[in-house]
Amino acid sequence: MSSSQDPLYAGLGQAVRIATDLLAALIAGGGLGWVCDTYLFDSTPWGIIGGLVLGGVTGMRNAYRSVQRWTKT
């Protein structure tokens, strides 16, 4: 964030953001896996397992990327 905004609020914003980003990627991954399992292929339970793993990877990568962006300022 920029120097024009209060660093306390910018920092709080970043902290709150990362926590939910981790969770949301997990929900998205699990949801996609579940859709694959139930509607697209008959692959229970592998879709949801793979989806959750990929979702976890995505969440960590997103958190890592936003922290990286944050330290550059």
Next chain:
Amino acid sequence: MEDNPLHPFELHDWIPIALGGLDISINKAVVFMWIAVSLAAVVMIMAGSSRKLVPGKLQNLAEIMVDFIRTMIMETMGKEGMRFFPFIGTLFVFILFCNLLGMIPGSYTVTSQIAVTAVFAFVVYGISLVVGFMLHGVKFLGVLIPPGTPGWLVPLMIPIEIMSQLARPISLAVRLFANMTAGHVLLGVLFGMAISGGLLIGWLPFVFTVGINVLEVGIAFIQAYIFTMLSCVYLGDAFHLHGHDDHAH
């Protein structure tokens, strides 16, 4: 019934209306959304009506708010993002008024319903998709392959990027809803403790409720800010393909 801390969030139809199988009943959340809209409209119209060179209290408040939103847009989207100013500004003021209205005892926090926040999030995300495809065409699908990805990683990166795109509206919706709900549940539980604890020990949770009330007002502002700031970031990503490292600070 009173033992359930989620009880205040239950909605009961006040005026049941069914329109062709569609349930558009009026309940507490709908009424408080109307109140938030009209309050926001009245405050902003009154603040904007005088337009003095030396602003009064209300005009000053509105000017601070407008300036704040303008800075946020300029920093995340750049100059061309200003055409989204009316949308982003409306979003910010509406969410802020909903959050603050919920802090009045006896009222209802509209943003503690995930249906409301999910609609906000999906509208924002839908707009960013439409803008992206309008500006870049099929090339917009290139967001699925981040720059600098080695060729052998592409089959892995595409599902990961699809998930991280899907996670955007979910995280927007869940963040606002969860923060507002959690804060009010916490307040409810602490008040319950204060009442059942009696005078001897009940003052302790009561002191906490005072502190957390202050914190909640802060959270009302921070959540409105984060929601609109991330909306700006997502819309900005649609503008500048792969360009967010140059300007998104």
